[in-house]
Amino acid sequence: MLEVHLHSPVTRQRLRAGPAADHIDGFADWLDRQGYKPTSIDTLLRSLAGWTDWLLVAGFTARDLLPGLEACRLAIKTEHIHYRRGPNHQSVVAASAFIRFLQQRGELPPLATSPSAVDLWPVLGEFRAWMRNHRGLTDSTLDGYQGIIVGLLDALGSDARVYSAEALRAFVLDRASPHGIHRAKGIVNAVRSFLRFLGLTGQCPPDMQYAIPGFASWQLSSVPRFLVSEDVERVIGSCTGYINELRDRAVLLLLARLGLRASEVAQLKFADIDWRNGRILVCGKGRRQEALPLPQDVGDAILLYLDHSRPTLQVPEVFTTVRAPCRALTRATVTSIVRSALRRAGIKAPINGAHVLRHSAATTMLRQGVSLAGIGAVLRHRSPMTTAHYAKADFGLLSQIAQPWPGALGFKLCNISRTLRAFARFADARGNVHVLASTVVEWAMEAPSPYARHVRLQSIVHLARFLHAEDPTHEIPSNLFHAPKCRPLPYIYAPEEVEQLIGAVCGLRETYPLRRQVYATMIGLIASTGLRLSEALDLRLDDVLPDGVLQIRCTKFGKSRLVPLHPTAAKALDRYLEERCRLAVTDDHVFLSVVNKRLASRTVQYTFSRMRLLARLAPARTRPPRIHDLRHTFATRALETCATQREAVGSHFVALATYLGHAAITSTYWYLEATPELMTKIAAAAEALIAGEAI
Structure with missing residues (x-):
């Protein structure tokens, strides 16, 4: 009733005498159901009275409300009407709300809108x-x-x-x-x-x-961006308990404890919460529905919001907006809630949105000992590789992979273009103006090995498919060469051989002051971390983070990762950096050449061959040991320290693959078959298992 929401009898009389008299009581109740506060309802009704007074003076009736609204807008804009009992801009706002109310009830036709x-x-x-x-x-x-x-x-x-x-x-x-x-x-x-x-x-x-060509990108190439658990609690604690912040606290807890996406929180309905069994039904990507446990603090926060803050709005969604007209939250609103909480807590997050709390929930669970499979189940990932991304942030597990300092106990576009040019010359010599399957097969057969033929054919298949979309005359050849890549067995250095290599730097000529320290530190760093040579050469001073962590940026397959160092390796690197920083050079690479620039790979390979001779390494194989074999040696030593329990083996392999920056874990499994020492241990464990002994 109008008397409940409007206390001025004079204003009530004006409204009941105007064109809106038949619907004014329903409009007042509608405003209340939309979540407007009593003071806001009073203000809107008073403003509406100014509009109805103007309608009477202008000669509009109850059948002319829509034209009356447009005429009032025009009058305010052109005549600048501002008097006590006349219309103003607030009157237009109130009149627009009144028109929407009538349209929802079917009393007025909807406004003509432009076609969608x-x-x-x-x-x-x-x-x-x-x-x-x-x-x-x-x-x-x-x-x-x-x-x-x-x-x-x-x-x-x-x-x-x-x-x-x-x-x-x-x-x-x-x-x-x-x-x-x-x-x-x-x-x-x-x-x-x-x-x-x-x-x-x-x-x-x-x-x-x-x-349509794709843009080059690689799966799991970035480092997870997250907040530490202390910062997450500060963000949640920024909601101090005011009525309007009860909703924000419940939303933040859902994001931080269960790792929900912003859209999943916005779409959460009352029917999705099973209070009796303490579960919550989440409808995520691809319309997949999963039941998750409802933590006690999350459930308490939702109940507190429902009891004291949520407006009495007849919508199925749990969370609604604070300001009237109240409606269900959107994904953008949830993101805005997180941004406001971050600002209140004074935290500069790596991602200024709701997804940072999802990443934070995953890394927190990982550091608390939850398996990657368990985290994937909570986050509802389709692929285990998506969850493996978070292993980059598990410093505790990665630190177990790091080895002591020795003695201290994507495709490349240039390769593709070279292959395509070679085929173009071959096809041009035969007078071909289109890609012909027979020519492709003939050219691929000239490769020296089955795997090289497979690579050649695959390169041209991509080109042919791209050209066929524009001109069907181009033929797409079938994949006739299925050949797995045969990798040569790695050379596994003995611990004393690595020490001999590092000691051999004393025999190098000191062509510049830091030459011996550069190569000794580089070889030791690769041996204790398994870095690729290019990754070590690309290291910059800013990549050496506090607490003995290296940041490897955009290496093979565009991947980035964090590499914790063994304490002995961190000390050795710090000693080198103290001498390195005494040089007055502008280049910020960690390892410098004679001209105070980044070392070239060819220079390092030549110097390593000299060090190998000075160390008098005499391998049994005809292939001499390489720098890259230090990486293979690191992986082998890390696998030798692996526990035999099934869950420990799985976690160890994931951690090692993450530490080494492998694109797929199959590259890590290769060491099991490529290393005789590991195969011997596997055979012994299998015999013990068959014999019924404890492994």
């Missing part, structure tokens, strides 16, 4: 339905795709049969050029998905998506 993108482009609606039904994409993901697809349709038209590969590539490059790599990949994914849909439904030539 789906109305303008029917194929867009078909694409959204197909992706939703067959690929399981959510509406939020499809909304991100929609802007890109609309731009494509505006630029190239709706008739996909006339699309050319050149025009598609030009569109993608134009849209992606202002953005970073992640946004560029999103644009490529959206366009490829749309072209794949058009090809499957017969609206464009098949395989047109191969005309």
Whole structure:
């Protein structure tokens, strides 16, 4: 009733005498249900009275409310009406809310709106339905795709049969050029998905998506960006208990304890919480539903919010906005809640959004001893490799991989281009103007080994598929050469041989003051950490972090990682850096050459051959030991220290693969078959298992 929400009898009389009299009581109750505070309702009703007074003076009736609203807006804008009982800008706000109320009740027709993108482009609606039904994409993901697809349709038209590969590539490059790599990949994914849909439904030539080149990126190439547990608690504690912050605290606890995504928190419904059994049902990516345990503190925070802060709004979602009109949260609102909490706590996070708490939850669980499989189950990852990303942050497990200091106890574009040029010369000599499968096979057969033939053929298959999307005359050859790569057995240094190598630096000529220290430290560092030579040469002073940790940036396959050092290795590196920092040079590389620049790999290889002779290493094999064999030796020694329990073996292998920066854990398993010492131990363990003995 109007009397409950508006205490001024004069204003009530004005409203009941105006054009809005028949609906004013329902409007006041509607404002209350929308979550408006009593003072806000009073203000809106008073402002609405000014508008209805103006309608009476201007000659508008109850049937002319929509024209009356537009006329009032125009009058305020042109005549600058500002008097005590007349309309003002607040009156227009109140009138707009009143019109929305009448439209929801069906008393007024909805406002005429411009046609949506789906109305303008029917194929867009078909694409959204197909992706939703067959690929399981959510509406939020499809909304991100929609802007890109609309731009494509505006630029190239709706008739996909006339699309050319050149025009598609030009569109993608134009849209992606202002953005970073992640946004560029999103644009490529959206366009490829749309072209794949058009090809499957017969609206464009098949395989047109191969005309869109991808942007180079590698899986698990970055280091996890997270907050330490103390900072997470500070963020949660920044919600001091005010009524409006009860919701924020519950949201932050869901993100930090269960690692939910922002969209999953926003979409959480009352029906998803099983209070009796202490579980919560989460609907994540790909419409996958998983039941997670509801921690006690999270449940208490949600109940406190529901009892004291949540408005009485009839929506199924648990969390709503604070300001009226109240509605369910969105993903952007959840992100805004996290940003505000970070700002209140005075924490500068590596990711200024909700996902930083998901990463933090994973790293916290990992450091508390939870297995990667358990973390993957909580975070609902589809692939174990996604969870293995967090092993880069488990310094405790990685530190077990580090070895003492000796004596202290992606594809490369240049290689691809060289291969393609060689094929182009071969095909040109035969007068071919298109890729022919017979020519490709003939050229691949000239390679010296089965694996080299396989690599040659695969390189041309990618080129042919790309060209075939533009001109069907190009043939895509079949993969006729299935040959696994045969890696040569590594040379495993004995501990005394590594010491002899480091001691051999005393026999090197001192062509510049730090030469002997540079090579002794470099060999010792590679032997104790398993770094690749290029990674050691690329180290800069800023990459040596406090507490004995090295930051390896963008190495093979674009990967970055953190490498904890053994205490003896950290001390040896610190001693070298003390001497290194006495030099007045501008170059910040850790290991310097005679001209105070980064050491060249060829220079190091030549010097190492001299050190090998001085150390009098006489391997039994014809192949001399290499610097890279120090990396193989490190991996072998690390595996020799592995415990025999099944869970310990799995964690040890994941940690070693992460420490070494392997693209796939299969590269780490290779050491088991490539090293006779490890194979002997495996055989002995197998015999003991068969005999029923304890391993």
